[in-house]
Structures are given as C-alpha cells and as structure tokens.
Amino acid sequence: MATEIDPIAQFRLPVTKERVFRAAIAVADAGGIDALTMRKVADELDVEPMSLYYHVANKAAILDGMVEALVNDIEDAVGRLDPLPDTADWKTALRRRILTARDVMLRHRWAPALFESRTDVGPATMRYFDTVLGLLRQGRFSFDLAHHALHALGSRVLGFTQELFESDDEQSDEQSMAALEQMADQLPNITQMMMEIAPHARNDPESTLGYCDDQAEFEFVLDLILDGLERIRDTA
Amino acid sequence: MATEIDPIAQFRLPVTKERVFRAAIAVADAGGIDALTMRKVADELDVEPMSLYYHVANKAAILDGMVEALVNDIEDAVGRLDPLPDTADWKTALRRRILTARDVMLRHRWAPALFESRTDVGPATMRYFDTVLGLLRQGRFSFDLAHHALHALGSRVLGFTQELFESDDEQSDEQSMAALEQMADQLPNITQMMMEIAPHARNDPESTLGYCDDQAEFEFVLDLILDGLERIRDTA
DNA sequence: ACCTGAACACCGTTCAAGT
DNA sequence: ACCTGAACACCGTTCAAGT
Secondary structure: OOOOOOOOHHHOOOOOHHHHHHHHHHHHHHHOHHHOOHHHHHHHOOOOHHHHHHHOOOHHHHHHHHHHHHHHHHHHHHHOOOOOOOOOOHHHHHHHHHHHHHHHHHOOOOHHHHHHHOOOOOHHHHHHHHHHHHHHHHOOOOHHHHHHHHHHHHHHHHOOOOOOOOOOOOOOHHHHHHHHHHOHHHOHHHHHHHHHHOHHHHHOOOOOOOOOOHHHHHHHHHHHHHHHHHHHHHHO | OOOOOOOOHHHOOOOOHHHHHHHHHHHHHHHOHHHOOHHHHHHHOOOOHHHHHHHOOOHHHHHHHHHHHHHHHHHHHHHOOOOOOOOOOHHHHHHHHHHHHHHHHHOOOOHHHHHHHOOOOOHHHHHHHHHHHHHHHHOOOOHHHHHHHHHHHHHHHHOOOOOOOOOOOOOOHHHHHHHHHHOHHHOHHHHHHHHHHOHHHHHOOOOOOOOOOHHHHHHHHHHHHHHHHHHHHHHO
16 A cells, blocks of 8 residues: 655655644744744645644644643753752752743743743643642642742743733834833832933833843842742741 | 714714723623624724724724723722721732732733733823832832832732633633543642642532632732832841 | 645725715 | 725635545
C-alpha cells in the first residue's frame, strides 16, 4: 500500500501540533497577537490554512497550545540554571524561578495578555503550579497558607504582571506626558509625584510613564509578597 | 433652515457617545465580550451599524469608553457610601474603596479581561488613580513608597485580579476535577492539597477548583499587601 | 493519513449618498 | 447634523474532495 507522496510535502517538515504552536508563537512575536490568524500560521508552515484543522480543533486550541509551549520553555530555562546549594531556602529558589519565568515572558510581550485570557489550564501549567507548591511545602508552608500564597502571587508566579499603565508603541511617552500636563489641575497628586520623584523624566522618552522601572517594580512587589508570606508562616 | 426630522428618529433617544458605551456594556453583560460587535451595539440602540461611526472613531474607542464608564460607576458607588469617621485611617478608606470597586466589577464579569487589554488610560481612570494616591499621601506615604504601592496593588486597586484558574462556564468543575484526578501521579502536591484542605469539595460542584473562595482570597491578599506596605512605611 | 479548494457566515470599516 | 446602503477586505470554519 505505497501511499502517494506529495512532491512538495516531502521537502518540508510534516505539520505537527507542536510545530503549529511554535509557528503561532513566531507569528505573534513578529506582529503581535492581533496578527495571529489561521492564515498567517499556515503561511509560516508553508501550508494551506485548512490543513491546520487536521491537527488542531480550532484557533482556541492553538492559543491554549501556545501557553503550554511557553510554560515548557520556562521549565526548560529553570532546568538549565546552576543547581542551588543545599542550604538555599524556599525564597531563593522560588524567587529565582519566577525571575527566570520573567526572562521568558519578556521575549514574548504579547504573552501576558494571552495567558490571562485563557480559562482552560493545560497539563504543563498544572505541573508548573504543582512544582511551585512543592517549593512552598519545602519551605514549611501548610497547604492552607501555600494555597493562599498561590493566590497572592497570581500571574507573578509565571513572571509577569499585567501593567495597567503599559504604554503601547503607538502612543509616544511625549504624548501621554502632554495629556497628563493638560489634566494637571484635576490630577494634583500624580502631578506632584511626577515632579518630586522624577523631575528628570519629563524629557526622557525611554521610561514608561516617565519614571517606572518595570523590572525593579516587579522585584519590589515580589519581595513584598514573599516577605509577607514568610511573616505569616512564622507567626501562625 | 428647518431641518428635516426622521419620523422614526424622533421617537428614540439621540445617540451619544455615552449611550454607545452604555449599550456596549449591556451587550457584553448579556453575551460576554465576544458578543460585542458593532452590529449588536447598533441593534441595542435601534440604529444602523454605520451610525456608530459618526459618534466614535472605531471599536477600540468603544472599548476604551466602556472602561471609563465603569470607572465612573465605581466612583459613583464610592460616593454613595456613608462618610467615614474622621478617625478612619488610610487603610480603612482604601480597603473600603477597593471592595466597592470589586462590587461593581462582579456585576460585569467580562470587565477584568477588558481592563487588562487596554493600553490607553483615560481621564476618569487617571483621576481614580490620583484619588488613590491622595489616600496614600494622607496615610503619610512618601511619593516614592506610594508609587511602589500602586504597582503592588496593580489591578487590585480597581477591585479585581485576573485569576489564572478561573473556570469558564463551559467546562464544569466535575470535568476539571476528573482531569485533575487523571494526572494525580504527576501532580503530587496539588493532589495532596486537595485532599487535605478540602476533602469535602470533591463532590461540591459549587466551588471554583473545589475549594477556593474568591472573595475571601481577594481580601486575604489585599490585606497582605496593605499590611506589608504599612510595615515598610513605618520602618523606612 | 494528510492536505486542499471552494464556499459560507460574520466581522470592522470606507465611501458616497440621503434627509 | 445625523444617519444609512452598498460594498470591501478579512476573518474562522464547514464540507466534500483530492492524493
């Protein structure tokens, strides 16, 4: 039963679920999540759009698969880290894992919004949370407090927070700064804050709202939460 | 120059920006954010789809307007609360404001995802943050710490956290529970947690992952953050 | 088993035109 | 000033058919 072989198909890698997800990630990396269409993913794989439906049920399945693929990337990145000394405590291990997750996320700016839009949690994500839960348990957290901890960390455990003030690339910082100055009388506190903690930022188009360092803020809040959890553990 | 009057139009309210936003909110309340199309919003206003473009630039402007409308709803709800005694501290005031915001959010389940997807911050939202900043300043926070505090609270200041484990209505809890049991060997910690802190939940289809109380978790984490901030303020 | 072509229903939006 | 009809480009997806 020698199956006929498509003369073009034999010169390209066969389509698989995994390759569909990776192609989708490449499309999103290149053009943002709005550019992610079935037709573009198919293009990326050198295949007709309808072929995708042989491998995945629909677009939602691709979005779910992208999330799982990125969680696997995080787990791989954590695996490549130098092993921690036996003396390392839970906070060190968890903190390092979370900042590694953040490294992965920073390479896919569209990912946070995608993660938060999904409602189905896949097996890779489940295992990720199970591992984090294990770290907390090693840190002598009760299941009850560990459960609270997962809620407290939220998406931060995967290395991101969805910033409400995220500036998109369309609107320049000069523009938002100008809009802000126009409302100065209605925003007495924000205006004063801008002047006090970042007078230099008024002409610095590099920084988000003129004065935020996302990485520093991420770590500040992360430590606030980790320290708060530790304190609760030790006083309970 | 007596303008002709459309005999149908005179029996319906004139379309305005505000009415477009309110109609969009009604559509999303009824059918979720995916059901929000220009055509459905127009239907809601008893008007042709193309008429909307006379009042708003595009769909993105409607989404931005919906966010602003909800922020105004929050501010109104806060305004309707009994005034706090003069002795009330910053934490009481901020906590109450945030839980009031949450009440509004709970009436619009699609709103959290929408809020997080927007990148332009409108004037009402700006004023909201300015007010929160004012509360922190009254609590003797430096601008620097108050700024950190806004990051630490994140979307929580508007009454929501985007739960990664949010169960959608399609997939029943029995289903996710069954999927979880099937992976039990790969999820030793989660499995044990489920058995330990919520053995009763295994047959309780009412609770999210079987044992989470969202409101209680929200308040737990809120207090964790507020207390942590207060501690930093007092030791700085 | 794997891929494709044609077609459908639906979407946001443009443009020129109506009153 | 405010609203509309026709049309366009694009989307996810179905179905029957190809090799």
